[in-house]
């Protein structure tokens with residue numbers, strides 16, 4: 602489930618990402634009443650098997666059967682990360698178009714978010730990078746956005762407006778985010794899909810903050826809208 606809004610007295614409209622039909626809206630009747638029997642499995646990013654009754658404008662939810670048991674992320678940072686991810690995916694995909702790769706990215710991320718052993722902010726960063734790749738706007742990590750020269754392993758800056766990094770004398774000209782040599786290294790590991798190395802890295806608070814700021818700003822620029830949930834995450838942190 603990506604998003605929900607109230608509808609009438611007791612109903613909700615849920616926006617969900619399905620494996621086969623992409624993003625769809627579903628009418629969930631009665632879920633706002635206490636003890637609604639079909640409430641389980643409708644949490645943010647929860648994966649469920651849905652039984653739907655086709656309708657003229659929108660399908661109606663008949664039943665939702667959770668695919669994972671007790672997987673709802675409880676802790677604040679995990680919830681905030683799930684919120685950012687849901688908002689990113691919601692902004693990335695159009696309704697009614699199958700997006701198997703995005704579904705896969707989201708399923709993997711929600712499993713990581715549900716695992717107490719996994720760092721939720723790393724799960725968010727990996728998913729954000731994968732979404733950029735899936736959308737065809739992977740950040741440029743090879744040449745300087747200012748002069749075109751090959752990037753070294755140095756501290757630099759990330760320019761969301763250009764989707765890449767500047768270093769050395771090209772720094773400090775336009776609004777940019779810090780991109781340390783360590784952050785650039787992680788981004789490069791992500792770009793070659795080396796998640797095994799990435800999850801083994803020692804995460805410093807600076808590295809996490811930089812990476813998260815860069816990836817969210819990069820996606821916000823491409824999706825052309827600010828992520829409300831990213832502000833919530835910043836506050837929770």
Ligand SMILES: [Zn+2]
Nearest residue numbers: 745747748771
């Ligand atoms: Zn340069």
